[in-house]
Amino acid sequence: MTIIDGKEVAAALRKEISVEVASMVADGKPAPHLVAILVGDDGASQTYVGHKEKCCNEVGFDSTIIRLPESTTEEELLAEIIKLNEDDTVDGFIVQLPIPKHISEQKVIEAIDPKKDVDGFHPVNSGRMISSLPSYLPATPDGILSLLKYYKIETSGKHCVVLGRSNIVGRPMANLLSQKGWDCTVTICHSRTKNLKEMVSSADIVVAAIGISEFVTGDMIKPGAVVIDVGITRVKSDKTKSGWKLLGDVKFDEVAPKCSFITPVPGGVGPMTIISLMKNTLKAAKKEIY
Numbered sequence: 001m002t003i004i005d006g007k008e009v010a011a012a013l014r015k016e017i018s019v020e021v022a023s024m025v026a027d028g029k030p031a032p033h034l035v036a037i038l039v040g041d042d043g044a045s046q047t048y049v050g051h052k053e054k055c056c057n058e059v060g061f062d063s064t065i066i067r068l069p070e071s072t073t074e075e076e077l078l079a080e081i082i083k084l085n086e087d088d089t090v091d092g093f094i095v096q097l098p099i100p101k102h103i104s105e106q107k108v109i110e111a112i113d114p115k116k117d118v119d120g121f122h123p124v125n126s127g128r129m130i131s132s133l134p135s136y137l138p139a140t141p142d143g144i145l146s147l148l149k150y151y152k153i154e155t156s157g158k159h160c161v162v163l164g165r166s167n168i169v170g171r172p173m174a175n176l177l178s179q180k181g182w183d184c185t186v187t188i189c190h191s192r193t194k195n196l197k198e199m200v201s202s203a204d205i206v207v208a209a210i211g212i213s214e215f216v217t218g219d220m221i222k223p224g225a226v227v228i229d230v231g232i233t234r235v236k237s238d239k240t241k242s243g244w245k246l247l248g249d250v251k252f253d254e255v256a257p258k259c260s261f262i263t264p265v266p267g268g269v270g271p272m273t274i275i276s277l278m279k280n281t282l283k284a285a286k287k288e289i290y
């Protein structure tokens, strides 16, 4: 059994990106510029945006964080987005989610110019992805594909069960794995799936993105399966300094001994998602897609 080291893969890809950025800059081109809009003061979002800024610095990107108060209106946020759409010094930008409830997430996503939508959430980008056209891929599925590639995990003809049908993880993941080049046979399971346990038991590859901590147990896993854990549930813990710990969607201690490969939480999929954002921003700066 191999524990997939997301930190190692992320470091390797970060290095590749920084070499490419250094060569762009040496050629007299501007460094890629990523902007993040953060609305309100959600603690987890502040941490994520901080990590994104740090990663930008590491790979040589310019980065800007626009912090807006919780009281920002939908019109004000949309106006900010339009400004960034028109700003030639900005290659790509994201609006960190969640946003306050009085603002429509869908309106915000659709207001972003698809050319600058480095989250890959705009329907133009998801539509292009589904049609196997070049697009900005959503960070978590793209990060998982990078892990599979790095560890040379065979996917062709394998049965992959994706647990969860969210717009940003489950469905794009299922779609990408079914595409040419990955060639999986994919089943999506969700809260209404009747024979979920049997489905998972028949999987060669399990992607757990159901949002329920330790949902996948050892008895569900076919010996030799590859298990990718997307879950990140914070739970209180008296064993850590911070007073909380992260749990995945997989009961790691039970599942790991049965697997060929497994991602831990933390340190598996998590570190890869920021790298995918950096890859998309680099593509935007190089005008590789549009």
Ligand code: GUN
Residues within 6 Å of the ligand: 094, 095, 096, 097, 098, 119, 139
């Ligand atoms: N909140 C949690 N994950 C993400 C992400 O990938 N992009 C954005 N914009 N917000 C998030």
